[in-house]
Amino acid sequence: MTIRSIPILFIGGSGLPAWIWDDVRHHLGDRPGDRVAAHPASGVRASLNEYVDAAIESAPAGKFLIVAHSSGGVIAAEVARRVPERVEGLLAVSAVIPAPGRSFIRDVPIPNRWILSVTMRLMGTRPPASAIRRGLAHGLPEEITGRVIEEFVPESSRLYLDRTGTGPWEIKRGYLFTTADRELPLKLQQQSAQRLGATWTAELPTGHLPMIEDPQGMAGAVVRFLGE
Numbered sequence: 001m002t003i004r005s006i007p008i009l010f011i012g013g014s015g016l017p018a019w020i021w022d023d024v025r026h027h028l029g030d031r032p033g034d035r036v037a038a039h040p041a042s043g044v045r046a047s048l049n050e051y052v053d054a055a056i057e058s059a060p061a062g063k064f065l066i067v068a069h070s071s072g073g074v075i076a077a078e079v080a081r082r083v084p085e086r087v088e089g090l091l092a093v094s095a096v097i098p099a100p101g102r103s104f105i106r107d108v109p110i111p112n113r114w115i116l117s118v119t120m121r122l123m124g125t126r127p128p129a130s131a132i133r134r135g136l137a138h139g140l141p142e143e144i145t146g147r148v149i150e151e152f153v154p155e156s157s158r159l160y161l162d163r164t165g166t167g168p169w170e171i172k173r174g175y176l177f178t179t180a181d182r183e184l185p186l187k188l189q190q191q192s193a194q195r196l197g198a199t200w201t202a203e204l205p206t207g208h209l210p211m212i213e214d215p216q217g218m219a220g221a222v223v224r225f226l227g228e
Contacts, residue, residue, distance in 0.1 A: 006088060006226065007034040007060030011079075013070025013095075013136075013208075014159065015126065015152040023215030024067075028222060034060050038075070041156065048162035052078040062086065067222060069093045070184065070208065071159060073192065074104050081165045089172035090196070091225045093218070094184050094208055097192040100166040104159065126154040135183040139207030148209075174200035174225045176210070176218075183208035200225055 008028070010021045018037035025035040038055040041047075055075050065088045068076030073095025080087045096104055127136070129149045137145040175193035179186060193201060202221050206213040 007036075007062065007064040008222070009036060009038055009055065009059045009064050009066050009079075011038045011055055011066060011068040011072035011076050013072050014155045016069075016148070016209075017151045017153075020209065020211050024211045024219050024222070027216050027219035036060055038072070040153070041159075044154075044156055045158060046156040047158045048074065048078065048164070051075045051156075051159055052082055055079050056083060059086070063088050065222075065226065066090045067093060068095050069211065071096055071104060071155075073097045073196075074159065074164065077169070077196070078164060080169050080171055081167045084170050087171050089174070089225070090169070091174045091176060091222060092192065092196055092198070093176045093210065093221075094178040094181055094189055095175070095192060096184065096188075097196045098164050099195050101163055103161055103163050105161055106163075126152060136208050138182045139180060139213050140209060144212060169197065172200075172225075173198045174202075176221050176225075177201065177203040178206050178208060178210050179203050180205055181208045 012018070012020055021037050028035060036058055038058040041050040041054045052075055056079055063086050066076045066079060068090065073092045076090055076092065076095070077097055080090050098104055098106065132149050132152060133145055137148050140148070173196050175196060175198035177186060177189050181189070202224060204210045204214055204217050204221065210218045
């Protein structure tokens with residue numbers, strides 16, 4: 001199965017719209033129905049399981065590769081546990097991978113874990129525009145940064161709080177590091193790659209949104225991951 005024929009399910013990070021993947025899909029040879037972005041779960045109290053259900057329902061028919069970004073790694077890891085027979089592989093892109101049986105927030109180091117917990121209780125899951133500009137969108141042109149801020153959609157807090165499964169992953173796993181990332185520091189990326197048991201790794205010198213900042217490099221990483 002070649003990169004031109006394998007379907008891909010893209011799972012974006014929290015609050016991000018599907019168009020962030022458009023240029024990567026173009027470089028990979030976009031085919032309607034075979035290069036799709038996962039639909040988010042609906043409802044302000046949606047559980048992690050509901051996010052996983054929504055991702056599986058979004059997936060192309062048959063076997064597919066998962067390319068997951070940021071908190072989308074939590075969802076992707078559960079999809080791979082739920083339907084391993086359909087998953088060709090998982091490429092995590094600056095993604096959070098909790099330890100088995102733990103949640104996104106439980107694997108955030110102290111004191112950031114406490115800060116995040118308090119922030120979610122008081123302000124919800126939508127970060128201030130200044131925080132998006134400073135971290136998530138660092139490295140992007142102002143026009144794109146403004147669009148990311150304007151279209152950011154808060155997620156259910158349960159995406160961060162619900163525990164993951166404990167089953168092993170019996171699929172090909174890789175991790176793409178973003179070395180200029182201000183949202184998820186490289187040390188935390190390395191910890192997630194270790195938890196995932198990634199047997200293939202690469203890096204891009206971008207911020208947290210490589211699919212926008214360097215879509216050609218991002219697409220090239222997908223091709224190399226499959227080639228290995």
